[in-house]
Amino acid sequence: MSKVTTSTLLKFKQEGKKFTALTAYDASFAAAFDSEGIDVLLVGDSLGMVLQGHSDTLPVTVEDIAYHTRCVHRGIERALLIADMPFMSYATPEQAMTNATVLMQAGANMVKLEGGEWLLETVKKLTERGVPVCAHIGLTPQSVHVFGGFKVQGRDAENAQRILNEAKALEAAGAQLLVIECIPASLAKAISDALTIPVIGIGAGKDTDGQILVMHDVLGISSGYIPRFSKNYLKQTGEIRAAVRAYVDEVASGTFPGAEHTFN
Numbered sequence: 001m002s003k004v005t006t007s008t009l010l011k012f013k014q015e016g017k018k019f020t021a022l023t024a025y026d027a028s029f030a031a032a033f034d035s036e037g038i039d040v041l042l043v044g045d046s047l048g049m050v051l052q053g054h055s056d057t058l059p060v061t062v063e064d065i066a067y068h069t070r071c072v073h074r075g076i077e078r079a080l081l082i083a084d085m086p087f088m089s090y091a092t093p094e095q096a097m098t099n100a101t102v103l104m105q106a107g108a109n110m111v112k113l114e115g116g117e118w119l120l121e122t123v124k125k126l127t128e129r130g131v132p133v134c135a136h137i138g139l140t141p142q143s144v145h146v147f148g149g150f151k152v153q154g155r156d157a158e159n160a161q162r163i164l165n166e167a168k169a170l171e172a173a174g175a176q177l178l179v180i181e182c183i184p185a186s187l188a189k190a191i192s193d194a195l196t197i198p199v200i201g202i203g204a205g206k207d208t209d210g211q212i213l214v215m216h217d218v219l220g221i222s223s224g225y226i227p228r229f230s231k232n233y234l235k236q237t238g239e240i241r242a243a244v245r246a247y248v249d250e251v252a253s254g255t256f257p258g259a260e261h262t263f264n
């Protein structure tokens, strides 16, 4: 089975074939998710919340992500491996290059950074130097204290236009993948249609090119509350591998996300 690359995902987009992504933080879950057909695995800074028990992602360090990236890398045969760059690890292009080096050397195939306009120079520099970039806009959890909570973004016309412009600019700067989080489905569709690169949604409706969820939500073990846009697939299947297969199948068939997982 050949490795998933950004070219594979671009081909999926062009063919209208929806693809599936999941977070993973260790080799065993990574191997299971990979063998059940998950196309993209993300070592997310969500690990600060679901593994470390913090109430946001800000305490996560580059070494935390590097450690889990090394673990996940050993479990993968096929999936594309993305590593999140933590809060303030890419505040300047120079810091971004230093810290992206650590994550790429830990086994990542690509790094993900949260931000719009201010990030363009960094995206260009990383890409030019051989680091593939996935950009992340909309609800960017590292800015939770600026937003005043984990709130849906882009609901008014002005912010919707700004987010669409950011998406286009990030693609032009060299980003090869884009995550859009917690935005209205109509805006997510407009972004996915406007871009050539594949767009992965979370809480962004059914019309993005791919979907991503946090594994703990899919397996119903997030402590406390599970975001409205997420879905516990263990409940309907009773077995981890079957839960992952159900998620893959429902994304492929367009069943997930449904209206109840979608913001307008």
Ligand SMILES: Nc1nc(=O)c2c([nH]1)NC[C@@H]1CN(c3ccc(C(=O)N[C@@H](CCC(=O)O)C(=O)O)cc3)CN21
Pocket (backbone or CB within 6 Å): 045, 046, 049, 050, 057, 139, 141, 150, 151, 152, 182, 213, 214, 216, 217, 222, 227, 228, 229, 230
């Ligand atoms: N377990 C888990 N799942 C995630 O999806 C996730 C994490 N952790 N940690 C990192 C970020 C934080 N995320 C979150 C967390 C909460 C909401 C949330 O409470 N959203 C409200 C929307 C409120 C509104 O309408 O503005 C919701 O009802 O889902 C959204 C994204 C997504 N990511």
Ligand SMILES: CC(C)C(=O)C(=O)O
Pocket (backbone or CB within 6 Å): 023, 042, 043, 044, 045, 046, 047, 084, 179, 181, 202, 212, 213, 214
């Ligand atoms: C939810 C995804 C997109 C993420 O950034 C993470 O898990 O940290």
Ligand SMILES: [Mg+2]
Pocket (backbone or CB within 6 Å): 044, 045, 046, 057, 084, 141
């Ligand atoms: Mg993240």
